[in-house]
Amino acid sequence: MTIQFHKETFRGEYSFHNSERAIKRFPFPFDKDSYMYAVNMEQHRGGPADSVYEKRFDVDEHYVSEMEDRALVLADDPLRCQSLPHMTLAGWDLLELIMVSKSEDYPELFELHRDGDQWRWVNKPLGIDDTFTFMDETTLPYGPMEYITRQTQGDFCVLDQRDDNLWMDAGTVTTQADWSLDFDIGMNFFEWHAPVPLAHEKGIFVRALKFLLNIQQGAPARRLNWTMTVNPLLDTSPENYHKWGIQKTTLTPENIGSKQHLRVELQTFFRLPRSNALVFPIRCYLCSFDDLMTVPKWGRRLHRVIRDLPVELATYKGFIDNRPMMLDYLSKFDDGQPTSLGIWPDLETEPPLKVVRSS
Amino acid sequence: MSGAEKIAVRVTEVAPLNELVTRFRFEPVSGGLLPTFSGGAHTVVEMRDGDITRLNPYSLMSDPFDRSAYTISVRRDDEGRGGSKFMHTNVSVGDEMVISNPVNLFSLDLRATKHLMIAGGIGITPFLAQIKQLDRAHGNWELHYACRSEALGSYVDYLTTTHPNDVNIYYDDQSQAIDLDTLLDGQPLGTHIYVCGPKGMIDWVRAKAAEIGWPREAVHYEEFLAPQPGKPFEVKLAVSNKVIQVGEQESLLEAIERAGVDAPYLCRGGACGQCETDVVQAEGEIIHRDHWLEDSEKAGDAKIMPCVSRFEGKVLVLDR
Ligand code: HEM
Ligand code: FES
Numbered sequence: 168m169t170i171q172f173h174k175e176t177f178r179g180e181y182s183f184h185n186s187e188r189a190i191k192r193f194p195f196p197f198d199k200d201s202y203m204y205a206v207n208m209e210q211h212r213g214g215p216a217d218s219v220y221e222k223r224f225d226v227d228e229h230y231v232s233e234m235e236d237r238a239l240v241l242a243d244d245p246l247r248c249q250s251l252p253h254m255t256l257a258g259w260d261l262l263e264l265i266m267v268s269k270s271e272d273y274p275e276l277f278e279l280h281r282d283g284d285q286w287r288w289v290n291k292p293l294g295i296d297d298t299f300t301f302m303d304e305t306t307l308p309y310g311p312m313e314y315i316t317r318q319t320q321g322d323f324c325v326l327d328q329r330d331d332n333l334w335m336d337a338g339t340v341t342t343q344a345d346w347s348l349d350f351d352i353g354m355n356f357f358e359w360h361a362p363v364p365l366a367h368e369k370g371i372f373v374r375a376l377k378f379l380l381n382i383q384q385g386a387p388a389r390r391l392n393w394t395m396t397v398n399p400l401l402d403t404s405p406e407n408y409h410k411w412g413i414q415k416t417t418l419t420p421e422n423i424g425s426k427q428h429l430r431v432e433l434q435t436f437f438r439l440p441r442s443n444a445l446v447f448p449i450r451c452y453l454c455s456f457d458d459l460m461t462v463p464k465w466g467r468r469l470h471r472v473i474r475d476l477p478v479e480l481a482t483y484k485g486f487i488d489n490r491p492m493m494l495d496y497l498s499k500f501d502d503g504q505p506t507s508l509g510i511w512p513d514l515e516t517e518p519p520l521k522v523v524r525s526s
Numbered sequence: 527m528s529g530a531e532k533i534a535v536r537v538t539e540v541a542p543l544n545e546l547v548t549r550f551r552f553e554p555v556s557g558g559l560l561p562t563f564s565g566g567a568h569t570v571v572e573m574r575d576g577d578i579t580r581l582n583p584y585s586l587m588s589d590p591f592d593r594s595a596y597t598i599s600v601r602r603d604d605e606g607r608g609g610s611k612f613m614h615t616n617v618s619v620g621d622e623m624v625i626s627n628p629v630n631l632f633s634l635d636l637r638a639t640k641h642l643m644i645a646g647g648i649g650i651t652p653f654l655a656q657i658k659q660l661d662r663a664h665g666n667w668e669l670h671y672a673c674r675s676e677a678l679g680s681y682v683d684y685l686t687t688t689h690p691n692d693v694n695i696y697y698d699d700q701s702q703a704i705d706l707d708t709l710l711d712g713q714p715l716g717t718h719i720y721v722c723g724p725k726g727m728i729d730w731v732r733a734k735a736a737e738i739g740w741p742r743e744a745v746h747y748e749e750f751l752a753p754q755p756g757k758p759f760e761v762k763l764a765v766s767n768k769v770i771q772v773g774e775q776e777s778l779l780e781a782i783e784r785a786g787v788d789a790p791y792l793c794r795g796g797a798c799g800q801c802e803t804d805v806v807q808a809e810g811e812i813i814h815r816d817h818w819l820e821d822s823e824k825a826g827d828a829k830i831m832p833c834v835s836r837f838e839g840k841v842l843v844l845d846r
Contacts, residue, residue: 253636256663329635330743381792381800384561385531385627440562441590441659443633 169275172231172292178239183399185458189228193454194219194431195462195510196391200471202480204366206374211389211435215511219433220389223268224319225450226276231292233320233342233401240341240402241317246349247404248313250325250337257325257337258312259302260439261446265315290318312337321433321450324348328445332356333379342401342451344394344430345408345485364479379436379445387437391510395486395493396430399453403430418489423496424457427489429469456496464507464517466500473497529570529581529791530626533560537621538595547648547680548614549587549599555622559593563628565656566720566748569596570626570794573612578776579783582609583750583795585652585722586628590659596625599680601648607755607775631797632722632748634659639716641667644704644731646723647674650681652748653722657689668692670709672723675699706734721747750795751815753777756836762843763787764806778832782846789832789846796834803830803844810839 175182185193196202214220219227240247250258266288270279278289284301295318299306307314316323316339325337332355340348351359356376366372382388396403397415418426433450460466473481473493481487502521507513539551554560563586573580584598600613617623632652634641641660643653650671660667669689673679675697685693696702710719719740721731728747735745755775762769763782772781779801782789792798796816805812805828814824816831823829830837830844 251637256636327636328633377799381798383530383627383629383792384563440628441564442636443564443567443630 170226170228170230173228175229175232177232177236177399177401181398181400183229183232183453185454186228188217190454190458190461191512191514192218192227193459194391194433194452195429195459195465195468195512196393196431197468197472198510199508200468200506201475202472203477204363204369204371204480206371206378208375208378208388208390208436211387211437219450219452222272223387223435224265224272224321224448225433226269226273226292226320230320234293234318236401237317237339237341244406247341248316248339249348249352250310250312251327251353254312254325254327254337254442254444255304255310257327257439257442257444257446258310260441260444261323261325262311262315263301264437264439264446265319269319293318313339319448321448324447324449325439326356326445326447328380328443331380333376333445335359341404343404343449344396344432344451345403345405347405350405362483364483365477382436382438382445384438384440387435389433389435392432392434394430394484395489396428396453397426397489399428399455401451401453415485415489418492420492420495423492424460425455427456427493427496428453429456429459456493460500462512462514463500463520464513466497466520467502467504468506470494470497470501530629532572532624532626535560535596535623535625537617537619537623539597540617540619543599543680544678546678547599547601549597550613550617551588551595551597552623552625553595560596561627562593563590563655564630564633565590565659566632566634566652567628567630567655568632568652568750568793569598569628570792571598571613572624573609573616575608575612575616578780580607580609580612580780581791581794582613582752583793585632585655585748587651587654588658590655591662596628599648599651603752607753607777609752629792629798631793632720632746634665634720635718635744635746637716638718638744639666640714640718641665642709642713642717642719643667643669643671644719644721644723644727645669645671646721646727647672647678648680649721649723649727649748651722653720654681656720657685668694670694670696670704672696672698672702672704672727706731710735710738710740718744718746721745722749725749748797749817750793750797751817751834752795753780753834754815754836756813757838759837759839759842761837762841763846764843765846772836777834778830778836782832787846791833794833796831799831801831801833803832803846804828805830805842806845807841807843808837808839809841810837812837812842 219225266279269277276291280287286301287298289296322340326333327336335351338348431452435448437446534555535552538553541549568583568585570581570583588597600610602614603610728749758774766787770781770785772778790800792800799818808827812827813836815834
C-alpha cells in the first residue's frame with residue numbers, strides 16, 4: 168500500500184493526526200486487562216501484514232514530518248545527538264543496517280546502490296540522493312549515525328558492550344519520554360535505569376541485561392513500552408520540561424479525548440556486526456484517546472489498565488494527577504464485557520460497546 | 527531452536543599448516559555473501575559424525591570485512607572427544623557443512639589507546655582477525671605469541687613478514703618466555719590486554735595483571751573449553767519428564783539434545799552463560815568446568831552449565 172505522508176506538526180498548533188489506517192495499526196501495548204513491568208521480549212522477525220512489526224524499521228504516514236521535527240530539535244540543542252569517539256564504527260554499522268533494511272523493505276521509497284565502498288543512497292520521501300564512501304566520514308555531511316538517524320523515525324541508543332554490561336556511548340534522542348541522552352551518556356544499563364520504580368526489586372533488569380548481552384547477529388528482538396502525553400508532542404525531554412510539563416494542567420473533561428495521547432514505544436534490539444555493539448531503536452507512536460476509543464476492545468481494556476495501575480507506575484509515568492479525569496472519560500467506554508487476549512484490535516470478533524449507564 | 531542463526535557452507539580449502547593444525551575455508555552454499563563480523567568472533571561448526579552431531583566453536587581468523595569466505599584453524603586433539611579429529615580426517619574440499627552466524631565473546635574494546643595481545647598456540651586465531659580489523663582502522667596493537675616450536679608456530683611467518691615491528695615470537699623449546707613483568711610495566715595508560723591460549727597462560731596473565739593493579743575491565747580473555755570425556759551418568763529432566771544417559775564421550779548438553787529436548791546454548795564452551803540450567807536435586811558431585819558461574823554458585827550446586835560440566839553420583843534432576 169502506498170503511504171500518503173502527512174504535512175503536520177508536533178508543536179505549536181499540533182496538526183498531527185492519525186488516519187484510520189494508522190489507528191488500526193497502532194501498537195496497542197496491553198495484551199490483557201492489567202499491566203505490570205515484565206521481561207516482555209520476543210523475536211523481531213516480522214509480523215502481521217501492515218502491522219508495525221512487519222518491517223525491520225517501520226515507515227509510516229508521519230515519516231516526513233517527524234524528520235522535520237527532529238531537525239528542529241537538533242538545531243536548538245545539538246547535544247541530543249552524541250557519539251563518543253570509539254563509537255564511530257558502530258555508527259557505520261547502523262547506517263548499513265538501516266540502508267540495507269529500508270531499501271529491501273521499501274524499494275519504492277529507498278534505494279541503495281553499492282559498488283565496493285562507493286555507495287549511493289536515494290531517499291525519495293526526503294528528496295535525498297547522496298553518493299559517499301563507506302567508512303569515510305569526510306564524504307558525508309554528518310557522522311554516520313547522525314546522518315542516518317536524521318532520516319529514520321524513532322530515537323536511537325547505540326550501546327557499547329563490554330565488561331558484561333551495556334554502555335550508552337552514542338545516540339540520537341529527540342522523541343524521548345522524559346529522559347536525557349546528555350545525562351545518561353557513558354552510563355551502564357543499571358545506572359540509566361536507576362529511576363525506574365519496582366522493576367529492580369523484581370529482578371527484571373538483571374534478566375533483561377542477560378538477554379540483551381546474548382542478542383546475536385541476524386536475530387533481533389523487540390518489546391513495547393508506553394506512557395501518556397498531553398498533546399501530540401514528540402519532544403518530551405527533561406531539557407524542555409518547562410515547555411511541556413505545564414501542558415498537563417490544560418486537560419479538561421471537554422478536551423481530554425483529543426488532547427490526551429497514549430504514547431507507545433516499539434523498542435527493538437539489533438546486534439551490530441563490525442563493532443559488536445547493540446543498537447536500541449525506540450520508535451514512538453502517538454494516538455489520542457478519542458481515536459483509541461474507536462476500537463471497542465481497546466476502550467474496555469485501557470480503562471481497566473489505567474484504573475488498576477500501581478500508584479508507583481502512574482507517578483513515574485507522570486499522569487497520577489490526571490488519572491481521575493482519565494478514568495471519568497475512559498469508564499464510558501467500558502461496558503464490563505470480557506476482552507480477547509492479545510494486543511490486536513479484533514474488530515470483527517469483539518462486540519460493539521453497549522450503552523454504559525453513567526455513574 | 528537454540529544457538530545462533532545457521533548458515534549452509536561449502537568447504538573450499540583444507541590446508542594443513544603443520545603436524546597439528548589445519549586451516550578450513552567456508553563459502554556460502556547459496557553463492558551470496560556471509561555476514562560481516564567483528565574480530566574475536568567465533569562460529570559453531572556442526573559435524574555429523576554417524577548418529578552423533580558435534581557442535582564445536584572455532585574462532586574466525588579471516589578478515590572480518592571479507593564477506594566471501596570465513597576461515598578457521600583447527601588443532602587436532604587426540605585426547606579429546608573427537609570433534610577436532612573429525613575435522614582433520616573426515617572433512618574435505620567440496621563438503622557441505624552447517625555453521626552458525628558469528629558470535630563475539632572476545633571483542634576489542636575500541637576505547638583502548640593500545641591493544642596488547644598475548645597468544646599461546648592455537649589461541650592465535652582470534653587475533654588474526656582482530657589485527658586485520660585494527661589495521662584497517664589504524665589501531666595501535668602489539669602481539670606476543672608463544673608457540674611450542676618453530677615447526678608448530680602456525681602463522682608465524684605470515685605475522686613476522688607483514689608486521690615485523692609489532693609481532694614478538696617465543697619458542698618454548700628454545701626456552702624463550704614472555705617477560706610479563708616488564709611487558710605490563712611498560713604499557714601506556716589506556717592499554718587493554720587480550721589473552722587467548724591454554725588455561726595456564728590465561729590464569730598467569732590475569733593473576734599478574736591483578737597483582738600489579740591493572741583494571742579488571744582492561745583484561746580480556748577467551749578460553750573455549752572443549753567438553754571433556756568422563757564417567758557415564760544418568761540425569762532426570764524434570765520439565766520434559768525424561769530420564770537420559772550421558773555417555774563417556776558426550777557432553778550433558780549433547781545428551782539432552784539427543785533426547786530431543788531443545789536446550790539453549792551459544793558458545794558450547796562454558797563461556798557465554800546461555801546454557802545455565804537450574805538443578806532441582808543433586809545427590810553426588812557436580813563437576814563444574816565452566817567459566818561462567820561464580821565460585822559461590824558452584825559450591826551451592828543449584829546451577830549447572832551442561833555444555834561442559836558433568837556429574838558423578840546417584841541422582842541428578844534438572845529443570846529442563
Ligand atoms: C539497551 C537497551 C535499553 C535502553 C537503552 C533503555 C533505556 C531506558 C531509559 C533511558 C529509560 C528511562 C529511565 C529514566 O526514567 O530516566 C528506560 C526505562 C525503562 N526501561 Fe529500559 N532500556 C533498554 C532496555 C530495556 C529492557 C530490555 C527492558 C526490559 C524489561 C527495559 C525496561 C524498562 C522499563 C520497565 C522502564 C520504565 C519505563 C516506563 O515505565 O515508562 N529496558 N529505559
Ligand atoms: S553454551 Fe555457553 S556456557 Fe554453555
